Amino acid sequence: MNSAIVLLLGIAAMLCGYLFYSKFIATRILALDNSRPTPAHTMKDGVDYVPTNKYVLWGHHFTSVAGAAPIIGPAIAVIWGWVPAVLWVVFGTIFMAGVHDMSAIWASMRNRGQSIGSIAGSVMGTRVRSLMMVVIFLLLLMVNAVFGVAIANMLIKTPSAVLPVWGALIVAFIIGQCIYRYNMSLIWVSILGVTALYGLIYLGPMFPVVLPETFMGLPDNAVWIIILFTYAAIASLLPVWMLLQPRDYINGLQLFVGLILLYAAIFISTPNIVAPAINTDLPVGTPSIMPLLFVTIACGAISGFHGLVATGTTSKQIDKEEDARFVGYFGALGEGMLALGAILAATAGFASLGDWQAVYQKFGDGSIGAFIDGGAAILNAGVGIEMVLSQTMLTVMAALFAGTTMDTGVRLQRYIFQEFGEFYNLPILSKGVVATLLAVGTCLLLAFGAGGIDGSGGMIIWPLFGTTNQLMAALTLMIVTVILLRNGKTVWYTLAPLSFLLVMTIFALLIQLKTFYVDGNWLLIIMDLIILIATILVTFESFSVLRREWSSHKGKNET
Structure with a gap:
């Protein structure tokens, strides 16, 4: 199959989803209204609540959610065949991810910018809130610990990416000053920022950075993990306009430039997909496609x-309600496009089926390596970028997005500890520095406590990431559904995807439980x-609330 045709159909479907389906949801279901003041204005504090240009905020939302996962998941899931992966990414993005992101922002905007855990408490009660906080905390722990390990491994494997990855922080800081202190034109700031980023990528291969194999008794990957979490702790305490927003924005533009180059290379070279459409010759030990496809590809379809x-x-920075459509739905769309690019790189970037099978010898193989190597081969063949520079560019793309997700993830984990302090009357947890130290400390404890001196403990819990992630998506849609029902709105557009996700993810958890028991992984x-x-x-409590609300709503209609 020609990859250019698949890419064209996928992009066309997603854009139709934005132009028509997202507009329907925004106007008819959520009733976004610019006359309603958002929390960014009513609770403005200059640190977390900051009214933000929708294009800048789109960059924050998109790059915060588009970490390494929309590359890792799709590049693993193609082992079942490229057709199921493409269909799940495209239709999941249109009918689930976009609706999920936009409606979650809407629910938070209408509840003083509260997190989904806090909203659960006000909508469904304290028991649901407490249970959801457990799931949220574990999910954030997984994301932060795993991405810390993933970035460290990428920086070690591709030393040419170190300079641009860390240099991007300086570029982002300068951009934040230009936008908020000096009110410079966003267009010029964007052009200069992207030019600086790609200048750093060009310089990366000339000045590779390699840490000593050991430092103070720690291996190089452990040193990188400590450096990354030290940075994340500092970044999570800074005002969002100073580093988080501009970094996410410029990274978003950088990704789109990278995707445009990758897409252009596909359209120019039109490589054939060498992987099977549906793989009937699976390696021994590969789990069933049902239901694990839907949790292996989480980010990129719905997350x-x-x-x-x-x-x-995001909800704390929305300037106008109607911006939620562009920021939320189109942000999810951007991640879907990244996942589609990852699928094509991992299936059309190989010379032959034999070469592809040599990489995909067991379930879990491929991943970021297949994306980087396959994508670099396509870039080299399509637009003539040399292999080392192509690999550097794609590594930087993956590392920067994993890094922005870590930035946001640690900040969110800090919020969780602060909310614990409010809920359980523990004032010390409300202090930003204390909450941040606890957030980073738990991640490092997992990384080094479970993984030993090399800090790889985060990867041990990776098998649970997809299921936990999808369950969180279902629970978020559950809360949105209850709020919609209370407001007399149609709920099928959120109820259908949440029901599908609940069935698939609980089924996957049970299958994984059996696997973990056989492996003796306690x-x-x-x-x-x-x-x-x-x-x-939470599901029982939620459906109980839904049933009561449905009966109440039905009774009102009858009277």
Whole structure:
């Protein structure tokens, strides 16, 4: 199959989703209204609540949610065949992810910018809030710990990416000053920022950075992990306009330039997809496509982490209600386009089926490596960028997005500890520095406590990330559905995807529980059980609330 045709059809479908379906949801279901003041104005504090240009905020939302996961998941899931992966990414993005992100922002805007956990408490009661906080905390712990390990590994594997990855922080800081202190034109700032980023990418291969194999008894990847979390702790305490917003915005533009180059290379070179459309010759030990496809590809189709970002940071910066459509739905669309690019890079970037099979020898193979190597081969063949520079560019793309997700994830984890302090009357947790130290400390404890001196513990819990992520998406849609029902709105557009996700993810949790038991992995068994029990209890409580609201709504209509 020609990859250019698949890419063209996928992009066309997603754009139609934005032009028509998102408009229908925004106007007919959510009734976004610019005359209603948003929390960014009513609760403006210059740190977390900041009215923001929708294009800048789109960059924050998009890059915060589009970490390494929309690359890792799709580039693993193609082992079942490229057709199921493409269909799930395209239709999941249109009918689930976009609606999820936009409606989560809407729910938070209408509730003083509260996080999804706090909204759950006011909508469904304290028990649901407490249970959801457990799921949210574990999800953030997984995201931060895993991405810390992933970025460290990328910086070690591709030393040419170190300079542009860290240099991007300086570029972002300068951009924040230009926009907010000096009121410079966004167009010129964007052009200069993207030019500086790609200048750093060009210089990266000339000045590779390699850490010593050991430093003070720690291996190089452990040193990188500590450096990354030290940075994330500092960044989470800074005002959002100073680093988080501009970094996310410029990274968003950088990704779109990178995607345009990758897409252009596909259209120019038109490589054939060498992987099977549906793989009937699966490696031994590969799990069933049902239901694991729908949790292996989480980010890129629908992701519960998006709800945490949407209600944790994005909703506090929305300038006008109608901006939620562009920021939320189009932000999810951008991630879907990244996931589609990852699928094509991991299936059309190989010379032959044999070469592809040599990489995909067992479930879990491929991942970021297949995206970088396959994408670099396409860029080299299509637009003539040399292999080392192509690999550097794609590594920087993946590392920067994983980094922005870490930035936001640590800030969100800080919010969680602060909310714990408010809920349980523990004033010390309300202090930003204390909450941040606890957030970073728990991530490092997992990384080094479970993984030993190399800090790889985050990867141990990666198998649970997809299921926990999708369950969080279902629970977010559950809360939105209750709010819609209370407001007399049609709920089928959120009820259908949440029901599908609940069935698939609970089924996947049960399958994984059996696997963990056979493997004797007690850490994952305990975490799986905690997540499963919390989810089942939240689901029962939620459907009980839904049933009451439905009966009440029906009664009002009859009278």
